[in-house]
Amino acid sequence: xxxxxxxxxxxxxxxxxxRTCLSFLGGSLVAMKVLPQVFGAWTIxxxxxxxxxxxxxxxxxxxxxxxxxxxxxENRAEPAPIADGRLVGALALSTVAAGVVSLWLxxxxxxx
Numbered sequence: 001x002x003x004x005x006x007x008x009x010x011x012x013x014x015x016x017x018x019r020t021c022l023s024f025l026g027g028s029l030v031a032m033k034v035l036p037q038v039f040g041a042w043t044i045x046x047x048x049x050x051x052x053x054x055x056x057x058x059x060x061x062x063x064x065x066x067x068x069x070x071x072x073x074e075n076r077a078e079p080a081p082i083a084d085g086r087l088v089g090a091l092a093l094s095t096v097a098a099g100v101v102s103l104w105l106x107x108x109x110x111x112x
Contacts, residue, residue, distance in 0.1 A: 010072065014065035020091070021061055025054035039105055046101060053094055060087055 032047030064087065 010065070010069060014061070014069075017061040017065070017087075018058065021054050021058040024091075024094075025051055025058065028054055039109070043105075046098070050094070050098065053090075057087065057091060 028047050028050030030047075031050060032044050035043035035047055064083070068083075
């Protein structure tokens with residue numbers, strides 16, 4: 001694979017996204033182990049949903065990186081298209097949803 005940028009910025013960005021998705025996957029797997037012991041068996045669904053989403057995001061990140069890298073190294077006159085932000089939006093939405101569910105669980109346990 002040829003290098004487009006001597007500073008390897010696209011490669012660093014791709015690796016950062018992979019680390020983020022793997023951390024999300026690891027946290028989801030830990031949640032699948034810990035949440036049922038604390039809150040009950042039904043909470044395993046939250047960890048499973050997070051693991052599935054992290055896996056989908058990891059595949060999407062890999063595909064996006066390969067596409068962008070190919071476009072940048074093809075020596076074309078027009079620049080590569082700008083990303084649409086769906087990947088960042090999906091991760092942000094899932095993070096907010098996890099925070100809301102966690103807050104709801106904490107309030108339910110405290111006042112329940």
